[in-house]
Amino acid sequence: MRKEECFYVGTIVNKFSFKGELLVKLDTDEPELFLEMESVFIEIGKNLVPFFIEHSQLHKSLLLRVKFEDVDDEPMADSLMKRELYLPLDVLPKLEGTQFYYHEVIGFEMIDTEYGSVGTITGVNDTTSQALFEVDHDGSEVLIPINDEFIEELDRDKKTITVTTPEGLIDLYISE
Missing domain, CATH: 2.40.30.60 (RimM)
Structure with missing residues (x-):
């Protein structure tokens, strides 16, 4: 194994x-x-x-x-x-809806309802008091808190997570 x-x-x-x-x-x-x-x-x-x-x-x-x-x-x-x-x-039970295992979403595309495609989830940092999605946006790391209130949809077939983040959060990491 x-x-x-x-x-x-x-x-x-x-x-x-x-x-x-x-x-x-x-x-x-x-x-x-x-x-x-x-x-x-x-x-x-x-x-x-x-x-x-x-x-x-x-x-x-x-x-x-x-x-x-x-x-x-x-x-x-x-x-x-x-x-x-x-x-x-x-041996893990299958989860449904917006519930997920951290390892399961690595490689998923993160889409914000306002911003659009944020990038690809490369990992989850659960060593802090608030677990964070680590998202690669064209070589820059974007950290998004894992919060049930932010997660709108999880599509396992399309490998996407749709979130609604607080206004300005993504802009902290990405300057256009």
Whole structure:
């Protein structure tokens, strides 16, 4: 399995017991979706290695307590600390309407209802308090906040997102 064919689930952040149980900090708003996983891929070096799950349960808010098969003691658990977990993209539920996964819209054309074509979405920056579309406009980067109120239409067939941005936002980046 290649990393490009997967999505990031979370990171192993701590050991839970001396029997090899681990705590995973999930990158999700809905941690209960990850309770039924049978296996995950763990990034070790440059490879994604499959690990099968014996059992898991939610632990506090966004932590998942996991027991992997063949990880039965502290040294084995230590070897997995700070590793990232991934799942194949095809296990994600399909979204409809204007809901989307960040990875899904990369390469889409962004169209503003007033401005017209803004450019191609090259990425999403979710490291800030407000997630941002990163849009390439003829070599210049335009940052558009990801806000449900801005998104008018998402056309998966045409690979376009139509937005209505606040007046003057696009002009901050683009001078004609």
